[in-house]
Amino acid sequence: MAFGTSQKTSRLFAAEFLIGLDDGDAFRTAGLSYPTKFDLGKSLELPYSAEWFAIAPGAPFGQNPKLGILHPSLMRRARVAFEARGR
Numbered sequence: 001m002a003f004g005t006s007q008k009t010s011r012l013f014a015a016e017f018l019i020g021l022d023d024g025d026a027f028r029t030a031g032l033s034y035p036t037k038f039d040l041g042k043s044l045e046l047p048y049s050a051e052w053f054a055i056a057p058g059a060p061f062g063q064n065p066k067l068g069i070l071h072p073s074l075m076r077r078a079r080v081a082f083e084a085r086g087r
Helices: 025-030 072-083
Strands: 002-005 016-019 036-043
Touching (some): 016 072, 025 072
Antiparallel strands (some): 002 036, 016 036
């Protein structure tokens, strides 16, 4: 789990990466409503269980709490941010 915010997306630090409107299909595939930056320096591991992840009220995305995926075109960007953690 990584911290994500739609605030101050024009300023990125080393361990952060942005998924924005310019990413086209990758933005839509992520299931985001707004351009969002993720800070991989602020992350932790959580078990994929009902204790930590629940289906949204009304189940607008089906019987799965997952809203989107990280598109393959963003993997390099995410890896660079991941490798920058702790620098």
